[in-house]
Amino acid sequence: MTERILTELVESFWKLFMVGLKVTIPLTLAAFSTGLLIAFLVALVQIAKVPVMRRLVRVYIWIIRCTPMIVQLFVVYFGLPTIGIKFSSFVSAWLVMSLSIGAYCSETVRAAIESVPVGQLEACYCDGLTFWQAMIHVIVPQALRTAFPPLSNSIIGLVKDTSLAYSVALVEILATAQRIAARTYDYFWLYLEAGLIYLIFCSVLTVLQRKAEAALERRR
Amino acid sequence: MLRLQNVYKKFGDNVVLNNVSLDVNQGDVVAILGPSGSGKTTLLRCAGYLTKADSGTLILDDRQYDMKKISSRDLREYRQKVGFVFQNFNLYGNKTALGNVTLGLRVSQKMPKAQAEEIGKSLLERVGLADRMDYYPSKLSGGQQQRVAIARALATNPEVVFFDEPTSALDPELTGEVLNVIKQLADEGWTMLVVTHEMEFAKKVATRVVFMEDGEIVEENNAKEFFENPQKERTKEFIFKSTTWASTAKKDDSGDNSTKQETIES
Numbered sequence A: 001m002t003e004r005i006l007t008e009l010v011e012s013f014w015k016l017f018m019v020g021l022k023v024t025i026p027l028t029l030a031a032f033s034t035g036l037l038i039a040f041l042v043a044l045v046q047i048a049k050v051p052v053m054r055r056l057v058r059v060y061i062w063i064i065r066c067t068p069m070i071v072q073l074f075v076v077y078f079g080l081p082t083i084g085i086k087f088s089s090f091v092s093a094w095l096v097m098s099l100s101i102g103a104y105c106s107e108t109v110r111a112a113i114e115s116v117p118v119g120q121l122e123a124c125y126c127d128g129l130t131f132w133q134a135m136i137h138v139i140v141p142q143a144l145r146t147a148f149p150p151l152s153n154s155i156i157g158l159v160k161d162t163s164l165a166y167s168v169a170l171v172e173i174l175a176t177a178q179r180i181a182a183r184t185y186d187y188f189w190l191y192l193e194a195g196l197i198y199l200i201f202c203s204v205l206t207v208l209q210r211k212a213e214a215a216l217e218r219r220r
Numbered sequence B: 001m002l003r004l005q006n007v008y009k010k011f012g013d014n015v016v017l018n019n020v021s022l023d024v025n026q027g028d029v030v031a032i033l034g035p036s037g038s039g040k041t042t043l044l045r046c047a048g049y050l051t052k053a054d055s056g057t058l059i060l061d062d063r064q065y066d067m068k069k070i071s072s073r074d075l076r077e078y079r080q081k082v083g084f085v086f087q088n089f090n091l092y093g094n095k096t097a098l099g100n101v102t103l104g105l106r107v108s109q110k111m112p113k114a115q116a117e118e119i120g121k122s123l124l125e126r127v128g129l130a131d132r133m134d135y136y137p138s139k140l141s142g143g144q145q146q147r148v149a150i151a152r153a154l155a156t157n158p159e160v161v162f163f164d165e166p167t168s169a170l171d172p173e174l175t176g177e178v179l180n181v182i183k184q185l186a187d188e189g190w191t192m193l194v195v196t197h198e199m200e201f202a203k204k205v206a207t208r209v210v211f212m213e214d215g216e217i218v219e220e221n222n223a224k225e226f227f228e229n230p231q232k233e234r235t236k237e238f239i240f241k242s243t244t245w246a247s248t249a250k251k252d253d254s255g256d257n258s259t260k261q262e263t264i265e266s
Helices: A003-047 A055-065 A067-084 A090-115 A118-126 A129-167 A171-183 A187-218 B040-047 B072-083 B099-106 B114-127 B141-153 B170-185 B199-205 B222-228 B232-254 B259-264
Strands: B002-013 B016-026 B029-033 B055-060 B063-066 B082-085 B160-165 B189-196 B208-213 B216-222
Touching: A003 A055, A003 A090, A003 A129, A003 A171, A003 A187, A003 B029, A055 A090, A067 A090, A067 A187, A067 B199, A090 A129, A090 B099, A118 A129, A118 B141, A129 A187, A129 B016, A129 B099, A171 A187, A187 B002, B002 B040, B016 B040, B016 B216, B029 B040, B040 B160, B040 B189, B055 B072, B063 B072, B072 B082, B082 B141, B099 B114, B099 B141, B114 B141, B141 B160, B141 B170, B170 B189, B199 B222, B208 B222, B208 B232, B216 B222, B216 B232
Parallel strands: B029 B189, B029 B208, B082 B160, B160 B189
Antiparallel strands: B002 B016, B002 B055, B055 B063, B208 B216
């Protein structure tokens, strides 16, 4: 490795890192929080057996899980404009990734809710609570604890999946690395560096997961 | 005060409750005895609206409720007037002992936190758990959990409290502390309906005993008469079998095996 490449890598490291902070992380957080909201609603609609809705959400899960995310991105970003609906790169990615997280995590959340003994729901009823009050105060908080490790998996997966947004012209970590490398032809080193940035972000999340799990464990 | 009329319930083709009627007066402690599968737990769950009966009427304080269909408003009103204690405690795993007792008051009755906690604390003191208020259920013994559950059932100051085999899931060592609390409630004049397998408890605490089998009430009497002077053959057999095992086991110690076997087969 020459001195030139080394200087270049140090400079590009901060560029990539800042893009990560300004694009990848906001996209991850936005898509994950929206996705989680969808996941809970979808899971509860199935558990509460809301007529019609419960069938519709199965169709939603089926379609999202059985088509590639990159195809979904192309449909939204390149396809929808032909019928007059136009989203920016960021919004397209946010939309598709929220729907994806919603579909996958709804199954995690549903299993976690069903793992809370049904007797606690009956006890809530006897305490005069409605189904939704019981969910909010008793069942979901316990389900979250169970769902926490698999949900952590999903958010770490999502950090890496944001790189797919490269294909719909979002200037995120990978796209930035590619642009720098196109000038200098140091593809090998820049793509390695892009990988390193993802590694750093995901490692931070891994540490946070461990700390959060320990904190949850103390409250039971 | 509480009156169940013609409660009928089928699971598939199996009739679990065949037009059962039962009256509970103010201050009564009614023990419901009977073999497994006799429908006693189902009767209690129907009375608590945890299982919908196929037909039947429930009267509490001159208010009449349909046991098959009830409006959510009526159900809310009814549930404030009854408490339910489960076999498996069913405490809320994410709430402390105090949080378990106060949740219904705070969420369902919208009572201010301080007021709800005052009620919760005094109830937990009454069941002997003043020093365990901040414990989560997983840190409590089975007996302590069940006492928290009893305090929770009393929080709304109900007219009737239902107990579904309150000691069946407990270590033998721990049943005493729970039965003592229930006895204390009986002495305070609470009206209670208790499904139980504890014959001694029924004998000592219950004012009335109901014996069920195959979805029907076989015999019903005040506790003293029920045990000392049972009328039906089936009731006699049940009481005999449930209370004589210990004495035949003693005979077994003296080496008299034949007596034991005859007794069990008879």
